Amino acid sequence: MRPMLDNSDERRYNITITYFAENCKSFHKFSRRRKMKLPYKNQIPVAGHRGAAKYYPENTLIGFEAAIALGCDMVENDVHMTKDGELVLMHDHTVNRTTNGTGAVCDLTLDEIKSLDAGCKKDARFAGTRVPTLREFMELFRDQPDMLFNIELKDYPDMIGERAYESARKTIAMMDEYGITERSVVNTWNGVLNEWIADTYGERVRIHAYAPQELMGKNQTRDMYDYAYCVCMWKNGEKPAARSAYDAAKARGVETWAYYGVDTPELYEESLANGAELFTTNDPKWAIEFLRNKGLHD
Numbered sequence: 356m357r358p359m360l361d362n363s364d365e366r367r368y369n370i371t372i373t374y375f376a377e378n379c380k381s382f383h384k385f386s387r388r389r390k391m392k393l394p395y396k397n398q399i400p401v402a403g404h405r406g407a408a409k410y411y412p413e414n415t416l417i418g419f420e421a422a423i424a425l426g427c428d429m430v431e432n433d434v435h436m437t438k439d440g441e442l443v444l445m446h447d448h449t450v451n452r453t454t455n456g457t458g459a460v461c462d463l464t465l466d467e468i469k470s471l472d473a474g475c476k477k478d479a480r481f482a483g484t485r486v487p488t489l490r491e492f493m494e495l496f497r498d499q500p501d502m503l504f505n506i507e508l509k510d511y512p513d514m515i516g517e518r519a520y521e522s523a524r525k526t527i528a529m530m531d532e533y534g535i536t537e538r539s540v541v542n543t544w545n546g547v548l549n550e551w552i553a554d555t556y557g558e559r560v561r562i563h564a565y566a567p568q569e570l571m572g573k574n575q576t577r578d579m580y581d582y583a584y585c586v587c588m589w590k591n592g593e594k595p596a597a598r599s600a601y602d603a604a605k606a607r608g609v610e611t612w613a614y615y616g617v618d619t620p621e622l623y624e625e626s627l628a629n630g631a632e633l634f635t636t637n638d639p640k641w642a643i644e645f646l647r648n649k650g651l652h653d
Contacts, residue, residue, distance in 0.1 A: 399651040400428035400633045401642045408637040412477040414444040416487050425639045429503035435460040436510055436522035442489035461515050493533040504539040511545040546571035553582035565589050585610035592616045601630035
C-alpha cells in the first residue's frame with residue numbers, strides 16, 4: 356500500500372518514481388541492443404562502401420567481389436525499385452552519374468536499366484559492367500556466411516509516396532528469404548521511413564540512422580535513439596564528429612560508426628579517440644591495413 360505523504364513528500368515520491376521508470380526504459384533499450392549485437396569478427400570492423408568504390412564501379416558485382424577478397428567484415432549497398440517493381444542496386448535517384456543512360460530509376464524498367472553500362476564511367480576497362488539486381492547481389496553472397504550487410508533503402512516516401520514502403524517491404528522480404536536479416540542493418544537517410552520500419556518490424560530489423568537527427572529530414576516524430584541500432588556520426592563526410600556526439604549515442608546503447616569520402620590516418624586516429632566502433636570506407640584495402648597495424652583488425 357502506498358504511504359500517506361504531505362505535499363513535499365508527494366512531489367519527491369513522484370519524481371523518484373518517474374526517474375526509476377525512465378531509467379528502467381533506458382536499461383531495457385540498452386539490454387535489447389546488446390542482445391541484437393552483430394557477430395563481429397574484428398575489434399573494429401570495416402564495411403566496404405558500395406563494394407570497393409575506390410577501385411571498382413560502385414554497387415556492382417565486381418566491386419562486391421573485391422570487397423570479399425580484401426577482407427571486409429561488411430558490405431554496404433543502395434537499393435532502388437524500378438518502374439516494374441524490381442529491386443536494383445543504384446546509389447543516386449537517377450542513373451545519370453554512374454551509367455551511360457539518363458532518367459530516374461523509378462521511371463525505368465528492369466530491362467531498360469539492364470541495358471545500361473555501369474562501368475564505363477569509372478574506367479574503360481570496366482565497360483560492359485551491368486547494374487545488378489538485389490537478388491544477384493544476394494546470390495553472390497550465398498556462400499559467405501560470415502559477411503555482414505548494410506542495406507540502404509534509397510526510395511523515400513516524400514519522393515515516391517507509398518511505393519517507398521513497397522520497396523522497403525520487398526527488400527526486407529528478400530533479406531529474410533536469403534537468411535541475412537540477422538546479420539544486417541537497414542539504413543536510410545529518411546527518418547519517417549526509419550520510424551515505419553521500427554513500427555512494422557520491431558526489434559528483428561536493426562536500423563542504421565544518422566547523427567545529427569536533422570539530417571534525416573522533416574516530419575520525424577520520434578527520437579532516433581529510441582529505435583536505432585547504430586548511427587553514422589556524420590559531420591560532413593570530411594571531419595570527425597565531436598566526442599560529445601559519440602558520448603551521447605553511446606550513453607543510449609547505440610553503436611557509433613564513421614564514414615569519410617577520403618580516408619586519412621588523422622581522420623581515423625581522431626575518430627577512434629572519439630569512440631568510432633566501425634568504419635565504412637571506399638578504400639577497404641587501406642582501412643584494413645591501417646587498423647591491422649594498430650592491432651584492431653586481422
